[in-house]
Amino acid sequence: MDRSLLQRIVITGVGLTAPNGNSLTEFRKHLLEGYSRIQRIDMRYMGLVLAGVCAFNANEYQTSKEVRIGTRAGSIGIYCAHKALEDSKLAVEQLDRNRIGTYIGITEHGNVETENEVYEISKFGYDTKFWNHHHNPRTVANNPAGEISINLGITGPHYTIGGACAGGNLGIIQGVQMLRLNEVDIALVGGVSESIHTFGIFAGFKNQGALAEHADPNKASRPFDEARNGIVISEGGCIFVLERLESALKRQAPIYGEIVGYGVNSDADNTVLPNSQRQAECIQLALAKANLKPSDIDIVNTHATSTVLGDRKECEALRQVFTEAPNTHFNNTKSFIGHTMGAAGALELAGNLPSFEDKQVHPTINVEHLDPSCNLNNLVINQPKSLPAVNTILNNSFGMMGINSVVIVRRCDSNSF
Amino acid sequence: MEKDVRQIIIDIITTIAPDADTSNLKDEVPLREQLELDSMDFLDIVLELRKQYGIDVPESDYKQLETLASCVAYLTPKFAAKH
Numbered sequence: 165m166d167r168s169l170l171q172r173i174v175i176t177g178v179g180l181t182a183p184n185g186n187s188l189t190e191f192r193k194h195l196l197e198g199y200s201r202i203q204r205i206d207m208r209y210m211g212l213v214l215a216g217v218c219a220f221n222a223n224e225y226q227t228s229k230e231v232r233i234g235t236r237a238g239s240i241g242i243y244c245a246h247k248a249l250e251d252s253k254l255a256v257e258q259l260d261r262n263r264i265g266t267y268i269g270i271t272e273h274g275n276v277e278t279e280n281e282v283y284e285i286s287k288f289g290y291d292t293k294f295w296n297h298h299h300n301p302r303t304v305a306n307n308p309a310g311e312i313s314i315n316l317g318i319t320g321p322h323y324t325i326g327g328a329c330a331g332g333n334l335g336i337i338q339g340v341q342m343l344r345l346n347e348v349d350i351a352l353v354g355g356v357s358e359s360i361h362t363f364g365i366f367a368g369f370k371n372q373g374a375l376a377e378h379a380d381p382n383k384a385s386r387p388f389d390e391a392r393n394g395i396v397i398s399e400g401g402c403i404f405v406l407e408r409l410e411s412a413l414k415r416q417a418p419i420y421g422e423i424v425g426y427g428v429n430s431d432a433d434n435t436v437l438p439n440s441q442r443q444a445e446c447i448q449l450a451l452a453k454a455n456l457k458p459s460d461i462d463i464v465n466t467h468a469t470s471t472v473l474g475d476r477k478e479c480e481a482l483r484q485v486f487t488e489a490p491n492t493h494f495n496n497t498k499s500f501i502g503h504t505m506g507a508a509g510a511l512e513l514a515g516n517l518p519s520f521e522d523k524q525v526h527p528t529i530n531v532e533h534l535d536p537s538c539n540l541n542n543l544v545i546n547q548p549k550s551l552p553a554v555n556t557i558l559n560n561s562f563g564m565m566g567i568n569s570v571v572i573v574r575r576c577d578s579n580s581f
Numbered sequence: 582m583e584k585d586v587r588q589i590i591i592d593i594i595t596t597i598a599p600d601a602d603t604s605n606l607k608d609e610v611p612l613r614e615q616l617e618l619d620s621m622d623f624l625d626i627v628l629e630l631r632k633q634y635g636i637d638v639p640e641s642d643y644k645q646l647e648t649l650a651s652c653v654a655y656l657t658p659k660f661a662a663k664h
Contacts, residue, residue, distance in 0.1 A: 228599035233621070284632075294632055297624045 169410035173340045174576060175420040176412050177252025177405030178514050179244040182501045183216030183398050187247065192518045195526040196548050200500045202381040202396055208283065208363045214376060214384050215360040216398025216502040225315065235277060235302050236358035238311030240401035240507075241268055245312045245352050252405035252417060254350065256316050265348035266309045266322035267338040268403070269331025269355030271505035271563070273324065274303035275362040308356050312403075320348055328563025329467075330428075331355045332402065332509025333571050337426045339406045349411065354510035356401035369395055372436070374471050376502075385503070386530035387468035387475050387496045388538035388545075395469045396502030402510035413581065420517045421557070421573040422580065425454025431566025438474050443481035443560070443568050450558065450570035451485075459489040460556055461572070463525055465512050466496045467560040468538075469503050476537045478560065483540065493542040493549065496528035509561035513571060519554040520575040586660055589634070590626070590652045594618075597625040608650040630656075635663065 178188045184201040185191030194200075204212045222231050222239040225246045231239055245266070249256060256264070281299050288294040301307065309322040321342075327334040332355030339351030359365045369375040376394040378384035385396040404420075412419055427449030431439035451458060464482065468475040486492050497512035498504075504511050519525060527544045534545065559571045574580070591603050594616065601616045612618055623646060630636045636659050638646065645655035 229597070229601075232597070232599070288632070294628070296628065297621070 169413070170408050171344050172409035172422055173343050173406055174409050174412050174422045175404045175517070175573070176407055176417040177248040177250075177254065178402070178420060178517065179247025179249070179251060180400070180402040180511055180514050181218040181220040181240060181243055182400045182504065182511055183218055184501055186218070186220045188514055188518065191515055195497065195500055195515050196524055198529050198546075200382040200529070202384060202398075202502055204381060205360065207366055208279070210363055210366060213366050214378070214381050214396050216396060216400065216504065217360065218399050230315070233298055234311050235307055236361055236399065237270070237273060237308040237356045240356045240358065240399065241308045241312045241403065242315045244354065244356070244401040244403035245316060248352065248403045248405045254405060256318065259350060261317060261319045263349040264318045264320040264352065265339065265342050265350070266312050266318060266320070266352045267335045267342065268309040268312070268324045268353070269327055269333065269335035269506050269509065270305070270308060270324045271328050271331050271357055271359060272326070273305055273307055275364055276358050277302040279362050279364060312352065327567055327569065328565060329503065329505055329508055330561045330563035330567045330569040331506035332511065333426070333559060333561040333569035334428065334509070336404065336406070336423065336510060336513070336571055337428060337569065340423050340426065343406060343408055349407065351406040352403050353406055354401070354403040355506040355508070357399050357505035357507045359505045360397055360399045365397060369397065376470060383530050385470050385499050387466070387470045387499050387528055388535055388543065389531045390533040390535045392470045392472065392475065392535075394471055398502035398504045400501065400504035400507040400511050402507055402514045404510065404514070409581070419576045421520060422576050423571060424574045425450040425456065425572035427453065427568075427570040429568050431568070434566060436564055438477040438562060439566060440477040440480035440484070442566065443478060443562060444484045446568035446570050447481065447485045447558070447560070450572050454572045454574070456556065456572065458486045458492065461486075461489065461492045461558045462551065462554045463516055463519060463557045464492060464494045465516050465557065465559045466494055466528070467562045468496050469498055475535070478562070479538045479540055486541075490541070493525045493544050493551065494540045495525055495544045497526070499529045509559060509569060509571070512561070513557065513559040513573065516557050516559070517573065519557065523551050523554050524548045525551060525554070586653045586657050587649055590649060590656070593626050593629045593633075596629065597622055606649055609648055611647050612649065634660065636660065
């Protein structure tokens with residue numbers, strides 16, 4: 165593996181919005197304190213459903229007209245991109261805008277806007293002359309990345325990567341690849357989701373028996389707990405600034421960590437049901453790329469979504485890979501924020517990055533009775549755990565149609581160069 | 582009725598461009614010279630007239646929406662016909 169400074173890719177900025185935080189500092193604080201903020205929202209045709217809703221101020225970077233014409237995913241992306249660039253101490257106007265790439269993972273895009281328009285024309289006897297002319301730019305698959313490009317005047321490539329709930333990791337991986345190919349100098353990468361604004365996603369999960377319900381909204385997302393009964397759907401976004409280690413060192417940028425490995429593969433067997441063997445192979449692929457052994461990993465952020473089968477399958481995969489890794493710890497971020505779909509991979513990685521500094525592993529919460537099938541060694545339950553050091557994080561993110569993705573990040577310090 | 586139509590147009594503009602200052606619009610000056618409106622915004626005005634008032638503005642008549650005064654002159658008979 166080429167380890168030159170031009171091939172080593174680092175994270176130098178983080179911008180995010182989650183149901184329980186609109187900055188990494190706030191998000192991390194709440195992950196360590198056990199604060200979730202899941203709520204009930206009124207869903208068209210369905211009534212009250214559980215969801216994670218973000219509370220960022222879209223008008224911080226957009227006019228009200230831009231918010232109205234654009235999409236929620238676009239607003240989430242714009243907010244996160246600005247915050248990531250600010251965090252990275254980069255001013256777009258001082259950069260070569262042709263050399264900034266925007267690669268945003270999505271689970272889906274366009275359902276929200278299409279449902280809204282069908283609902284609107286239903287008020288007019290389904291006469292299509294009442295169909296909104298903004299529908300097409302709102303629903304093209306590149307919309308969330310394109311809104312970032314337009315808002316920030318970034319003229320480099322922009323597109324989304326459709327990867328179901330692996331989308332966030334795929335955005336990161338795409339950015340790493342494009343930087344290594346010298347196609348761009350800065351990559352804005354990650355994922356966004358506006359899925360809580362489409363009834364179809366909720367109804368689909370509900371009719372599949374996979375939509376969470378609990379009297380206490382904050383206890384509904386409970387991976388690995390015996391009483392888990394499905395997914396809490398959430399909106400959210402997370403964008404990282406990625407660049408080559410060479411440029412980060414040159415401009416003395418803050419470095420959150422280095423992306424040292426990744427893996428992507430496919431189950432190739434079922435649209436929905438997970439495959440633990442393929443998941444294990446994907447983790448091994450990422451470890452091999454990073455030239456690491458399982459025992460070198462300090463924290464594994466599990467993908468587990470709080471479904472009975474999904475959580476068990478992932479635990480099977482983890483047990484298979486991490487048999488001789490007594491010091492590897494496992495946690496879960498969806499237990500706090502629900503499933504942020506296309507944002508999940510990036511957002512959950514972000515929530516763990518501060519552990520390089522604070523040496524805390526945030527827990528998986530809401531485990532009252534651990535499912536014996538999910539009894540992983542060193543599963544951090546309900547309370548954070550302090551470790552002597554945290555040097556590596558492995559982030560799982562899997563999605564429908566059998567796509568698996570893994571990203572490994574390593575702590576950077578002066579000894580790393 | 583003329584005053585009502587003028588206000589209807591201003592209300593629609595306020596809906597589609599919430600950031601616009603519509604407090605001192607001049608009736609005879611093109612709207613695009615006074616506000617940050619593009620051709621997509623005029624399509625929004627046309628759609629809102631259709632949705633809210635059932636008034637159709639054919640594409641060949643879009644130029645009639647250039648100023649507040651021309652909007653009033655063009656739309657007043659259409660509103661009157663609705664009553």
